[in-house]
Amino acid sequence: MYLDTNNHISEIVHTYSDMVYKLALARTKNKFDADDVFQEVFIRCMKNYNKFTSNDHIKAWLIRVTINCSNNIFNSSWFKKTVLLNNNLKDNSLDDLNFSTEENKQVYHSVLELPKKYRTVIHLFYYEDMSIREISKALKIKEGTIKSQLHRGRNLLKEILEGEIFDV
Numbered sequence: 657m658y659l660d661t662n663n664h665i666s667e668i669v670h671t672y673s674d675m676v677y678k679l680a681l682a683r684t685k686n687k688f689d690a691d692d693v694f695q696e697v698f699i700r701c702m703k704n705y706n707k708f709t710s711n712d713h714i715k716a717w718l719i720r721v722t723i724n725c726s727n728n729i730f731n732s733s734w735f736k737k738t739v740l741l742n743n744n745l746k747d748n749s750l751d752d753l754n755f756s757t758e759e760n761k762q763v764y765h766s767v768l769e770l771p772k773k774y775r776t777v778i779h780l781f782y783y784e785d786m787s788i789r790e791i792s793k794a795l796k797i798k799e800g801t802i803k804s805q806l807h808r809g810r811n812l813l814k815e816i817l818e819g820e821i822f823d824v
Contacts, residue, residue, distance in 0.1 A: 680781040683726035693725045719794045774809030
C-alpha cells in the first residue's frame with residue numbers, strides 16, 4: 657500500500673509539475689516565490705492524497721491550491737514588509753521552463769506582464785487547455801466573468817505584443 661501511494665504521488669508530481677509551476681510563476685511573477693508555492697502545493701498534495709476521487713479532481717484541486725498558496729504569499733506579513741527591489745521577472749527565470757521556440761517564451765513573458773486576474777485565466781485557457789467551464793469551477797468565478805477576463809486579457813496582450821517585435 658505505502659509503495660503504491662508513493663508511486664501514485666510521484667506520478668501526480670510528474671504529470672502536473674509543469675502546470676503547477678507555470679501557474680505559480682504566472683501568479684507570483686517571481687521564480688523564488690513560484691518555487692515556494694510549488695513546494696507547498698505538493699506538500700499539501702501528499703497530506704491530502706487520500707481525499708482525491710479522480711484525476712480531474714486532482715487537477716482542479718492542484719489549480720485551486722496553487723492559486724491559494726500564491727495569494728498567501730501576497731498576504732503574508734513578510735511580503736508586505738519587504739521592499740521589492742526588482743518586481744519584474746527576469747528573462748533567465750523562464751530558462752527552466754520548456755518552450756518550443758524563443759517566440760513562445762517571449763509571448764509567455766508578455767502574459768506575465770498582464771494584471772493577475774487576466775494572467776491567470778489566459779494561462780489556464782491557453783497553457784493548460786482548460787475550458788471556460790473548467791476555469792470557472794476551479795476559480796469559483798462565473799463563466800461570463802471568465803469570458804470577459806479572457807477577452808480583456810487578450811486585448812491587453814495584443815497591445816503588449818504590438819509594442820514588441822511581433823507582427824500581431
